[in-house]
Amino acid sequence: MKQGNLMFALSVEPKNETLQSYATRVAHLRSQxxxxxxxxxxxxxxxxxxxxTSSKDIRRSLSIPESATEAEALRRIQRARDRF
Known part of the structure; x- marks a missing residue:
C-alpha cells in the first residue's frame, strides 16, 4: 500500500489494530x-x-450512510482520499 493511502486509512480507521500493526511494519521496513x-x-x-467499503468504522468516519451501496461508499472514500 502506498504511504499516502496508508496514512489516509489510519485517519479514517484509527482503531483498526491490523492496520496499525501493518503501518508500523511498513515504517520499519522503509526506515531501513x-x-x-x-x-x-x-x-x-x-x-x-x-x-x-462495508466497514462501519470507515462509513461512520466519512459520514457514509449505512444505506449507501458499495459503489457509492467507494466513490465517497475516493473523494475523501483525493482531498486528504
Missing part, C-alpha cells in the same frame, strides 16, 4: 530502505480502505 511489498490479499482486505 527496504520495500514494503509484496503483501498479501488478506492484509489488503484488512487494511485497504478501498476494499473495506
Amino acid at each position: 530502505g527496504l520495500p514494503s511489498i509484496p503483501t498479501t490479499v488478506k492484509v489488503e482486505k484488512e487494511c485497504n480502505s478501498f476494499l473495506r
Whole structure:
C-alpha cells in the first residue's frame, strides 16, 4: 500500500489494530530502505480502505450512510482520499 493511502486509512480507521500493526511494519521496513511489498490479499482486505467499503468504522468516519451501496461508499472514500 502506498504511504499516502496508508496514512489516509489510519485517519479514517484509527482503531483498526491490523492496520496499525501493518503501518508500523511498513515504517520499519522503509526506515531501513527496504520495500514494503509484496503483501498479501488478506492484509489488503484488512487494511485497504478501498476494499473495506462495508466497514462501519470507515462509513461512520466519512459520514457514509449505512444505506449507501458499495459503489457509492467507494466513490465517497475516493473523494475523501483525493482531498486528504
